[in-house]
Amino acid sequence: MSKGLFITFEGTEGCGKSTQIKLLAEHLQAIGHRVRTLREPGGTPIGEEIRHTLKHSHANTAMTAEAELLLMNASRAQLVREIIRPALAAGEMVLSDRFYDSTTAYQGYGRELDLNQVKSVIDFAVGETRPNLTLFLHVPSEVSAERLRSRQSTLPFVRDRIEEADRKFFERVAHGFGVIAAGEPQRVKFINGARPADVVCASIWEIVQPLLPKVGRW
Numbered sequence: 445m446s447k448g449l450f451i452t453f454e455g456t457e458g459c460g461k462s463t464q465i466k467l468l469a470e471h472l473q474a475i476g477h478r479v480r481t482l483r484e485p486g487g488t489p490i491g492e493e494i495r496h497t498l499k500h501s502h503a504n505t506a507m508t509a510e511a512e513l514l515l516m517n518a519s520r521a522q523l524v525r526e527i528i529r530p531a532l533a534a535g536e537m538v539l540s541d542r543f544y545d546s547t548t549a550y551q552g553y554g555r556e557l558d559l560n561q562v563k564s565v566i567d568f569a570v571g572e573t574r575p576n577l578t579l580f581l582h583v584p585s586e587v588s589a590e591r592l593r594s595r596q597s598t599l600p601f602v603r604d605r606i607e608e609a610d611r612k613f614f615e616r617v618a619h620g621f622g623v624i625a626a627g628e629p630q631r632v633k634f635i636n637g638a639r640p641a642d643v644v645c646a647s648i649w650e651i652v653q654p655l656l657p658k659v660g661r662w
């Protein structure tokens with residue numbers, strides 16, 4: 445049985461996940477937990493190559509939605525077996541920037557692939573490895589678009605195939621996340637990500653702290 449705790453962060457572009465993962469990791473480390481932070485797609489050498497193919501490769505423009513679904517889950521299958529399961533078995537806190545809810549939202553709702561087929565692929569990739577908690581950071585689409593614009597203006601330009609999708613696609617993704625959060629309220633907690641980072645961080649801590657004694661201190 446897993447001794448660790450598996451927490452995933454989800455949301456649309458610019459929702460503040462990276463900042464909040466960093467803050468939660470620091471908080472957990474400060475009280476003595478061993479923390480592993482990951483990102484999807486990616487997180488392993490194989491997964492990072494797949495990430496490049498999915499997002500930045502010059503050869504990716506013709507990628508079909510079906511290939512995208514399978515590549516996301518190839519990366520995930522590797523991450524689950526190479527990193528997540530051993531880390532949880534060793535009692536670590538595993539914090540992942542995205543996991544399978546992103547597939548349901550982006551490939552299922554966004555690309556409009558059949559939701560049952562998407563679920564079957566996810567089930568094959570992850571098996572029994574499921575998040576204990578998912579923090580869904582919600583920001584209005586204008587905030588998301590503005591944060592994305594300001595991030596793009598401060599960093600050197602790197603083409604990202606997924607960010608090239610149109611506004612309707614991102615509206616479907618945001619709707620998909622809403623449906624997922626409403627369907628699994630025990631696991632998926634809705635967080636208002638439009639507030640200042642320290643306020644969001646405090647809300648997250650209120651949710652995470654009660655779960656900590658269950659995993660013990662080692």
Ligand code: TMP
Binds near residue numbers: 483484516548550607
């Ligand atoms: P990010 O690391 O900057 O969030 O980029 C990951 C991108 O990949 C983001 O646009 C969401 C997308 N994505 C999917 O479409 N499906 C998935 O299953 C995952 C994990 C990410």
